[in-house]
Amino acid sequence: MDPISTGLAGIALVQKSVEFIKSNINTVNDIRDIAGALDGLFEGEKQVQKKRFGDKSLIGQSKDAAHSVIDAKLAQEQLEEISIMIDNRFGYGTWRAIIAERNKRIAEEKEAIKQEKIRKQKEKEAKLEDLKLGGIVVGILFVVCFGLIILTKIFFTG
Numbered sequence: 077m078d079p080i081s082t083g084l085a086g087i088a089l090v091q092k093s094v095e096f097i098k099s100n101i102n103t104v105n106d107i108r109d110i111a112g113a114l115d116g117l118f119e120g121e122k123q124v125q126k127k128r129f130g131d132k133s134l135i136g137q138s139k140d141a142a143h144s145v146i147d148a149k150l151a152q153e154q155l156e157e158i159s160i161m162i163d164n165r166f167g168y169g170t171w172r173a174i175i176a177e178r179n180k181r182i183a184e185e186k187e188a189i190k191q192e193k194i195r196k197q198k199e200k201e202a203k204l205e206d207l208k209l210g211g212i213v214v215g216i217l218f219v220v221c222f223g224l225i226i227l228t229k230i231f232f233t234g
Contacts, residue, residue: 086123086126086127087120087147087151089116089117089119090117090150090154091120092120093113093116094117094157096113096116097161101162101165104165107162107166114174117155117158118178121152125148125151128145159171162174
């Protein structure tokens with residue numbers, strides 16, 4: 077997906093999620109009833125920020141700079157509005173708890189990815205060590221066999 081469509085998809089996802097939350101906030105019994113929309117809100121905001129800061133290319137940024145800044149501001153406004161609505165509906169601190177839990181899960185996921193990379197690296201190093209050991213064994217066997225052949229020729233032909 078190109079950066080422009082990513083940015084457009086991001087702000088559209090934010091707006092769609094906000095509309096859903098606004099229209100359902102007073103009828104939901106549990107925060108889980110709007111969890112999917114909250115996930116969409118966070119994902120859309122992430123896409124908007126990625127569009128704004130993720131593209132390192134300077135080509136086309138000057139023309140699109142205002143658009144990406146405005147989208148990012150709109151997304152932040154929508155997040156702030158939803159945070160107030162959720163705190164009002166489910167009690168003060170609910171939004172903060174949601175953000176804390178989300179950050180915790182993101183950190184856990186990053187740590188799991190890091191640990192998986194470490195495990196794969198260790199596995200790769202172990203395989204390399206096995207290959208080295210195998211090479212040494214083959215080399216020793218080659219030398220022993222070659223030595224036996226030479227000794228055999230010396231003793232039996234001589």
